[in-house]
Amino acid sequence: MIGALHIEGGEPLRGEVTVRGAKNLVPKAMVAALLGATPSVLRSVPEIKDVNVVTDLLSLHGVTVGKDPENGDLSLDPTNVSVARHADIDAHAGDSRIPILLCGPLLHAIGEAFIPDLGGCKIGDRPIDYHLEVLRNFGAEVNKLPSGIRMTAPKGLKGAKIDLPYPSVGATEQVLLTATRAEGNTELRGAATEPEIMDLIAILQKMGAIITVQTDRVIHIEGVPHLSGYNHRALPDRIEAASWGSAALATGGDIFVRGAHQSDMMAYLNTFRKIGGGLDITDEGIRFYHPGGKLNSLIVETNVHPGFMTDWQQPLVVALTQADGVSIVHETVYENRFGFTGALNRMGASIQLHRECLGSVPCRFGQRNFLHSAVISGPTPLHGSDINIPDLRGGFSHLIAALAAEGQSHVTGVELINRGYERFVEKLEGLGAQFDLETMAAK
Numbered sequence: 001m002i003g004a005l006h007i008e009g010g011e012p013l014r015g016e017v018t019v020r021g022a023k024n025l026v027p028k029a030m031v032a033a034l035l036g037a038t039p040s041v042l043r044s045v046p047e048i049k050d051v052n053v054v055t056d057l058l059s060l061h062g063v064t065v066g067k068d069p070e071n072g073d074l075s076l077d078p079t080n081v082s083v084a085r086h087a088d089i090d091a092h093a094g095d096s097r098i099p100i101l102l103c104g105p106l107l108h109a110i111g112e113a114f115i116p117d118l119g120g121c122k123i124g125d126r127p128i129d130y131h132l133e134v135l136r137n138f139g140a141e142v143n144k145l146p147s148g149i150r151m152t153a154p155k156g157l158k159g160a161k162i163d164l165p166y167p168s169v170g171a172t173e174q175v176l177l178t179a180t181r182a183e184g185n186t187e188l189r190g191a192a193t194e195p196e197i198m199d200l201i202a203i204l205q206k207m208g209a210i211i212t213v214q215t216d217r218v219i220h221i222e223g224v225p226h227l228s229g230y231n232h233r234a235l236p237d238r239i240e241a242a243s244w245g246s247a248a249l250a251t252g253g254d255i256f257v258r259g260a261h262q263s264d265m266m267a268y269l270n271t272f273r274k275i276g277g278g279l280d281i282t283d284e285g286i287r288f289y290h291p292g293g294k295l296n297s298l299i300v301e302t303n304v305h306p307g308f309m310t311d312w313q314q315p316l317v318v319a320l321t322q323a324d325g326v327s328i329v330h331e332t333v334y335e336n337r338f339g340f341t342g343a344l345n346r347m348g349a350s351i352q353l354h355r356e357c358l359g360s361v362p363c364r365f366g367q368r369n370f371l372h373s374a375v376i377s378g379p380t381p382l383h384g385s386d387i388n389i390p391d392l393r394g395g396f397s398h399l400i401a402a403l404a405a406e407g408q409s410h411v412t413g414v415e416l417i418n419r420g421y422e423r424f425v426e427k428l429e430g431l432g433a434q435f436d437l438e439t440m441a442a443k
């Protein structure tokens, strides 16, 4: 297990990386396999932590998960799905956000579900009130226990009318995974429409589901009694792709991201171009490069799709420290996603955080005491520092900053990066990054 990296910064990252299936789709596609009466095959599966966590949780429930040794494709056979021991499930408390999405499929398959406390990045409060309300609407009975949440559906799950207060990605997936096999029709208003959700819908359609995506965030699902397995290649990871783009810009480098898919990244590509980054968009992938000269400052507001995605924000901020003038980033999806900027300031950046909504639209966090707007003055040379990684994207940003900085950085907590960036150490080596690796025993 990777413990820390000693990074010698100041070298532009140059070369090629490949992105595979999206972190925000693959674990959910694995959960969807539970809904089928026959086995599924999922292709382009990355080696990341959430895949291991969901593999364990499915295995505990009697799903046979096989991995092709050549290409890593997963086969998921749910024909012997069964109840798992709470203590075994609880061993995964805090590991991932995915377990909440097992509820609907498990209620359909075995009539009960138990999920541990969720994990995921600490970038806000991240309540699950929408999820629980959705499940109750379908007829689930929810019991909060000291160690987790247990659900049953004594009268089965029935289609429902649901209106989400905010287009939550997870709550939309909760509706999809529950409604496809519920009795009757479901109408979801206020749905999220991220590309990963569209890919999940494509998977469910392959399984036999009837789902209609209308305009204005409305989705209709006609419940069917039976679904079969699927064979699907996961859409590529647009967050990893954008992260490498920001790394190229911040280090003055040139990275071809094989597999990056233009139509899933429009908002990022527009922003990248406005800053002054160079782009070559091809069928095989996207080349992101620093063309030389000054970068432009700009205003960015994160938002739900098709807006500028929140998970792109943290790596981009590092590139903005090298732009000429004052940039503003207004984070409207999570209330607490700027903690990582403290380390950047210690490295020489000039980033001030504000409670006000410094964007064109007031968001849910205005007037509520959350430091959710950042003012970045640049360009500021960065210098090496000791950094402990706080979360996945903040951590990747710290790696980029250390690679862009003059001098040495000692970066700890690096294992967290593996939640969303497969084989990132190999990829960094391939891009010419200079570092030494410290390993530690797995917990």
Ligand SMILES: CC(=O)N[C@H]1[C@@H](OP(=O)(O)OP(=O)(O)OC[C@H]2O[C@@H](n3ccc(=O)[nH]c3=O)[C@H](O)[C@@H]2O)O[C@H](CO)[C@@H](O)[C@@H]1O
Pocket: 023, 024, 025, 097, 098, 124, 125, 126, 127, 128, 129, 130, 131, 132, 166, 167, 168, 169, 170, 171, 192, 194, 309, 310, 311, 333, 334, 335
């Ligand atoms: C595994 C996965 O796919 N994670 C992604 C998913 O997270 P996740 O699905 O957890 O994010 P949501 O879209 O649900 O969260 C958006 C906002 O809604 C709020 N909310 C959500 C649910 C709820 O029950 N109550 C509530 O208030 C959250 O606190 C947050 O402020 O979408 C986010 C937004 O694109 C991404 O940053 C995450 O990378």
Ligand SMILES: C=C(OP(=O)(O)O)C(=O)O
Pocket: 023, 097, 119, 120, 121, 123, 311, 392, 393, 420
């Ligand atoms: C916030 C993220 O993920 P998760 O929802 O898994 O914590 C992320 O990928 O940046």
